[in-house]
Amino acid sequence: MQTVFAGENIQFSYNKKKPVLKQLTLSVGDRQIYGLLGPNGAGKSTLTRVMLGLDKPQSGKIQWFNEYLNASTNKRVGYVPQDLALIYDLSAYENVLFFGKLYGLKGERLKKQVRFALEFVGLWEERKQKPKKFSGGMKRRLNIACGIVHNPDVIILDEPTVGVDPQSRNRILDAIIELNQLGTTVIYISHYMEEVEKICSHVGIMDDGQLLCQGKLDDVIQEYTDQAIIRLELQQKSTAYAKQLEDYVVLLSDGNRVELGVPKNDINTLSQIRESFGEDMKSFQYVTPNLEQVFFRLTRKNLRD
Numbered sequence: 079m080q081t082v083f084a085g086e087n088i089q090f091s092y093n094k095k096k097p098v099l100k101q102l103t104l105s106v107g108d109r110q111i112y113g114l115l116g117p118n119g120a121g122k123s124t125l126t127r128v129m130l131g132l133d134k135p136q137s138g139k140i141q142w143f144n145e146y147l148n149a150s151t152n153k154r155v156g157y158v159p160q161d162l163a164l165i166y167d168l169s170a171y172e173n174v175l176f177f178g179k180l181y182g183l184k185g186e187r188l189k190k191q192v193r194f195a196l197e198f199v200g201l202w203e204e205r206k207q208k209p210k211k212f213s214g215g216m217k218r219r220l221n222i223a224c225g226i227v228h229n230p231d232v233i234i235l236d237e238p239t240v241g242v243d244p245q246s247r248n249r250i251l252d253a254i255i256e257l258n259q260l261g262t263t264v265i266y267i268s269h270y271m272e273e274v275e276k277i278c279s280h281v282g283i284m285d286d287g288q289l290l291c292q293g294k295l296d297d298v299i300q301e302y303t304d305q306a307i308i309r310l311e312l313q314q315k316s317t318a319y320a321k322q323l324e325d326y327v328v329l330l331s332d333g334n335r336v337e338l339g340v341p342k343n344d345i346n347t348l349s350q351i352r353e354s355f356g357e358d359m360k361s362f363q364y365v366t367p368n369l370e371q372v373f374f375r376l377t378r379k380n381l382r383d
């Protein structure tokens with residue numbers, strides 16, 4: 079596998095006192111959809127700025143395509159920022175044209191690429207309209223068109239589905255998958271665990287300026303979920319079963335619902351649970367290990383906290 083991005087021991091602080099990125103090492107391979115997850119303030123946007131060369135780290139090594147950042151690597155990387163970077167007095171077409179020119183495109187190639195980008199996000203028909211009239215989802219899609227107009231080898235998308243309706247959200251996710259199938263490596267920063275599980279081949283979880291794990295999505299889930307989860311629906315509120323619950327690791331207790339962490343494939347524990355609750359157990363469900371559990375285990379936080 080070819081490495082597209084390699085960052086080693088990146089140390090960065092805004093005010094030279096408290097580091098925001100702490101000896102962070104991260105690598106992204108060619109044609110991956112790499113999901114970068116982390117709670118608020120973990121340092122994801124800062125990392126993105128450092129990766130793009132907008133902020134300079136105090137120490138560490140950053141390479142794109144095995145080269146230090148330079149004019150040529152810059153052209154191969156696209157960026158769709160979290161905050162919409164649109165010019166509201168220009169039409170959708172002119173917005174994308176503007177970004178294409180910034181990346182050095184000219185003439186027929188520029189026109190062709192603008193059309194490709196607008197068609198790709200499904201906004202070609204609306205090209206003459208100004209984005210101030212667009213819905214949140216359309217603005218996000220236009221933002222993406224501006225980021226891909228120069229046909230980059232890698233695109234970094236920072237929370238591209240925030241504040242959009244479900245239809246636009248699906249459209250954006252489908253477009254990202256399609257872009258990847260066309261050969262683009264995607265670095266996808268998101269707060270939505272289910273989106274990362276749906277589209278990403280690889281994942282990295284960061285907290286407090288450090289990368290806590292990274293790897294193939296399935297491998298990470300396997301490696302970091304040493305417990306199976308059993309979800310019980312009880313007749314009464316879970317507080318009424320304090321005695322029975324003493325014997326188990328209670329992961330969640332919410333009204334009549336309880337989630338217990340049990341060793342994987344441990345049939346004895348499962349039958350013990352059935353016996354302990356007997357008739358009081360309305361339902362019993364095995365919950366497949368997922369990224370949310372990995373995230374919680376590593377950060378002790380829920381992503382949307």
Ligand SMILES: Nc1ncnc2c1ncn2[C@@H]1O[C@H](COP(=O)(O)OP(=O)(O)OP(=O)(O)O)[C@@H](O)[C@H]1O
Pocket residue numbers: 092093098116117118119120121122123124125
């Ligand atoms: N320009 C800045 N000057 C000083 N501190 C900053 C600046 N930008 C971010 N920080 C601090 O750096 C830390 C990491 O912030 P950052 O925005 O990178 O996190 P994040 O993971 O992207 O968060 P979110 O998910 O909320 O966007 C936070 O403590 C934040 O307050």
